[in-house]
Amino acid sequence: MSGNTFGKIFTVSTFGESHGLAIGGVVDGCPPGLELCEDDLQGDLDRRKPGTSRYTTARREEDEVKILSGVFEGKTTGTSIGLLINNTDQRSQDYSKIKDAFRPGHADYTYQQKFGFRDYRGGGRSSARETAVRVAAGGIAKKYLKQIYGIEVRGYLSQLGPIAIDCVDHSVTNTNPFFCPDETKLEALDAYMRDLKKEGNSIGAKVSVSAVNVPVGLGEPVFDRLDAEIAHAMMGINAVKGVELGDGFDVVTQKGTDHRDQMSPEGFHSNHSGGVLGGISTGQEILVHMALKPTSSISISGETIDADGKSADIITKGRHDPCVGIRAVPIAEAMLALVLMDHLLRHRAQNAGIVSPTPVIPAQR
Amino acid sequence: MSGNTFGKIFTVSTFGESHGLAIGGVVDGCPPGLELCEDDLQGDLDRRKPGTSRYTTARREEDEVKILSGVFEGKTTGTSIGLLINNTDQRSQDYSKIKDAFRPGHADYTYQQKFGFRDYRGGGRSSARETAVRVAAGGIAKKYLKQIYGIEVRGYLSQLGPIAIDCVDHSVTNTNPFFCPDETKLEALDAYMRDLKKEGNSIGAKVSVSAVNVPVGLGEPVFDRLDAEIAHAMMGINAVKGVELGDGFDVVTQKGTDHRDQMSPEGFHSNHSGGVLGGISTGQEILVHMALKPTSSISISGETIDADGKSADIITKGRHDPCVGIRAVPIAEAMLALVLMDHLLRHRAQNAGIVSPTPVIPAQR
Amino acid sequence: MSGNTFGKIFTVSTFGESHGLAIGGVVDGCPPGLELCEDDLQGDLDRRKPGTSRYTTARREEDEVKILSGVFEGKTTGTSIGLLINNTDQRSQDYSKIKDAFRPGHADYTYQQKFGFRDYRGGGRSSARETAVRVAAGGIAKKYLKQIYGIEVRGYLSQLGPIAIDCVDHSVTNTNPFFCPDETKLEALDAYMRDLKKEGNSIGAKVSVSAVNVPVGLGEPVFDRLDAEIAHAMMGINAVKGVELGDGFDVVTQKGTDHRDQMSPEGFHSNHSGGVLGGISTGQEILVHMALKPTSSISISGETIDADGKSADIITKGRHDPCVGIRAVPIAEAMLALVLMDHLLRHRAQNAGIVSPTPVIPAQR
């Protein structure tokens, strides 16, 4: 229980269901003195927001966040920050048909079995709707990291079904509805999604997220390594089934001579590690990849059971994204920012005292 | 900080360095009444132990665990369990040469930068030596899970470099030094490792671990999902760079119709999810894969820097495993057992009250 | 940091300042299936509410709580519960004069020094206004404890300045504005407060809170003893300077033969311990006392300093309780309920397994 809080000393506790009155949360541990207003958070909320393109759910939510506390005269006070986002466009009637049957590939069955009872409207708490609060909270972390440490957290779509995408240009990512950093792939993506929609099916995706200017030294051995907590954060995003740091699963076939990132006075020669060694940041770019499954909310009939265990067929109507991976980009950024923020404060707590090492090689992207 | 504790209500706090006097820890939250003695834990410690085959480090440790508290007249009392393993075969002199240089691909540089100071003997706290305590602690969880719930946790080597291995027969796994569940692959593994040793190089590996008879309902939405905590646990094992649940990265190219695990009164038709939906166990087999990098401790010279940032060459002598992935099998099992144990107790705390659901479909392997 | 969360597995995270837009919080870990609506919480909020008598602050707040999530079709779902109370009657202009001076006996100076910056309006986060959220969250715990275990948590005023009050009749407590369980003391209390108001001064108080029908066995050795966590909870209430269990400070002059609660097959002969032995509940009444200081917000001028460290005089205007202890009664009840709820779930997690002891003596009030 108590699974609704993330972080150890920079913490986010969230609440809210897909079709409740509102979603929101409490951000605790934010340093005082940070200039902060709703506009700082709204940008990422808009990026995550449903209804922004024809390839995401048609549900329209304003996702307008309100900061209810913790900010005074435009600056954080160091006390807890209350966040609230009202739900405005719930069409609960859409879900009445799935009240008594478990959608395959969804949390319906597991919630019912865990709690003996479930809010079936739009998946209730298991809906990705709650991630809006993560994005808002992550926005606070992002601002602090950027302003005080120059850290930048940036995500992008790195694969959609069969279409692999290289990170050609970060500045392109936010100019298209796919968060695709390679303009030459946009047409193919568009065509693929059009066909998919016609088919009534959905598709998996790979999302990548990176952070630059992360100081060397973040991460706590042995269990709370930076990479372990990143994996926790990313695998906790709806639909994620795999997480990689740096070379990820490619290391299986690498030899020691291939993988080890050699060093010279100018810095590391390579970044196979993804910016983490021994669970601690190296000062290089933190590079994370994750795999997101195709949503099971599709209009092709599937076999399932009802609440009595009897056989049933189901078509998931409602308004759903054919590729949930796309909208995960700002969520993954938010989660990475939350992990970095928590670890920055944790590092600072223990290491502000006797010794103050200076990096012996330059920070690297 | 305080990264040395794992779990929320079944917790393990560990201490110890590669070349210190001893390693050990505190296991807190174990239910009372469990029959427990050192022998219950020694088996897995022996499986993890160095010096057991010619393909693992030649360091010989007895790894004899002592239970110092929490057990009375052969049963756990419900109070904290103290574990101690003495270090017996340290050859610290081996490491004097690396005192002033950072081994590439190791935690030397990051520890030095984080703490301003490091125990360079054998990697100090960053050495995989500390995982012996995890294995001992995991043994307690394993015994409880098996005895009270019939849950079995089993790992195996699923790939070594280019050699992929299917889980043909779990009973074969512990009969060979590779934890390989397919006897037909043993010769190839042996040949590959022989060549590798000659070359003085190392190789990556893929390790898989599964749990059967896990009740439906374990996992806490939204941040402490079962899969998120498994990812945390596995990515926190030394050398792991990627973690997958079920189909993992294969989902990127799957369609919704491929991935969704349909259900009938007899149960699920498939297990693409790896036994977790919405972050909660489905009652199916929990299936986890992880990628382990090739160790950077190899006898082929590499470029690095010394503590003053000056260029240096390094050959890592000492006694090292050419494939650290192999010995990770019992460690991965221990970590999965720790996660399941913690979540079992967490689930029990919240759900022992008003509602007691019975699964509507049979538990499945 | 992150001091705004209470509890370990039944947790409450709160936000909000005296003069912000709203106060609220997240209650996590509530078992599913509990019937719950706003009315269940409103009663205690009304008891705590300012403006209910001429001896409490004249500030009028509706303190109308909204449950934003975690309840579906009238029952808790097992997911996090969002609580919101709008602030309606802020008169921030009252506080403009204290913007640049530190009120003696208040948190003004310490907040300014801790955070370098403070929301001076009504004490900001340090105001007792935030306790409304505790009362709402405690109401959830109270309902569960009562309904599932028959546990009753009841507080009362046990002393106001020189007027000591015995717990003559719990049913009288809520029939008067003093939470006084002895009707014969009401006139004296009324007279005392009238004089005090004329004087422009304030007075300390002693508040007591008890719980009956608590099962034997709650409390976790060695640091999270039930009494230790109760002390944590009570000392964390604004203005509390002392906490006692059972005989409290009287034990200093007791001998072993005086204090030890002897037992017979009918139960304990006495309850000097206050219902806790070795940090674990005995099944007897849990009895807690606390001392609350007189508020420093009085209309008699005092010496202080301003933000530049220069000498200044201050009279605290605004609307304040001459005895803050009175309104602490429902707050203390809420905190005791939160501690018991958390420990009940923690106990359940560990002890639902192998052994299920039955008390060998009857539960006792």
Place this chain on the structure above:
Amino acid sequence: MSGNTFGKIFTVSTFGESHGLAIGGVVDGCPPGLELCEDDLQGDLDRRKPGTSRYTTARREEDEVKILSGVFEGKTTGTSIGLLINNTDQRSQDYSKIKDAFRPGHADYTYQQKFGFRDYRGGGRSSARETAVRVAAGGIAKKYLKQIYGIEVRGYLSQLGPIAIDCVDHSVTNTNPFFCPDETKLEALDAYMRDLKKEGNSIGAKVSVSAVNVPVGLGEPVFDRLDAEIAHAMMGINAVKGVELGDGFDVVTQKGTDHRDQMSPEGFHSNHSGGVLGGISTGQEILVHMALKPTSSISISGETIDADGKSADIITKGRHDPCVGIRAVPIAEAMLALVLMDHLLRHRAQNAGIVSPTPVIPAQR
């Protein structure tokens, strides 16, 4: 469960029973670079140690602490510190008679009921023997606080039965077996204890502990206030039944004009608050008092029940302190040091960033 860890980011996890093989623990989060050796901890262990005077238990334990990890070349490395103290003088046979009966006033009954099973030898985990580990861990905190911040933590006996003791001179405290800071009271104490021993009875005590040079700003609103965590720590010491900060229960009869600590440019005029306002340290002396009950282990027969609920008489033989309060002095110091250390690091985490306030009045004792 998991009650055996204290602290949030400077944590201590302990294990061990009165008559087990050893007691010990893990200290996590200690900043790197602190010079530390066993001798730094042994002094306080010797102060706490049984067998040092004729008024404490005759059990003789060397209480020799070993540091097993986390220190390299005489300095802390920033990784977890393993502590071990072997038990050497257990006479378990002494306890065979109490195996089947519950000693009144002890944890025997509650442990049996909680866990269904108990280690009856010397109270098992409920014995004050475990506090030796707290003293060792607290010694680490004490050294850091003293060396880096100049903070001094000092305890003393402030009352024994009817004999009240003023803190005349801290330097006298450690020169007598009573931890009494007033030499003129030694004869009376000696006489009182002699009579008590003859009687076969025990007596309660009041212990006080203070800290000077604590920086302004420690403590986390709203639940983890410094005073709330101090109360948690102190009420968690065996036999403590009451805790006070500053004027404590005297505030009940104080008026606002009596209690408020007025300020001038030279500092506070008084310290009724005990150095904590709004849960945050003021920079003044932190002053804490606690009441310790008389031990129930006395040689005067008492009425109790056996494991079957039948009536029984009991005389507690074994070797026991007639006043357990005396030896609590170093334990209370250790716990206060642990709280301050944890809060110092927590404060540093959040407040090392944008704003760095300078106290506007001088620090005060």
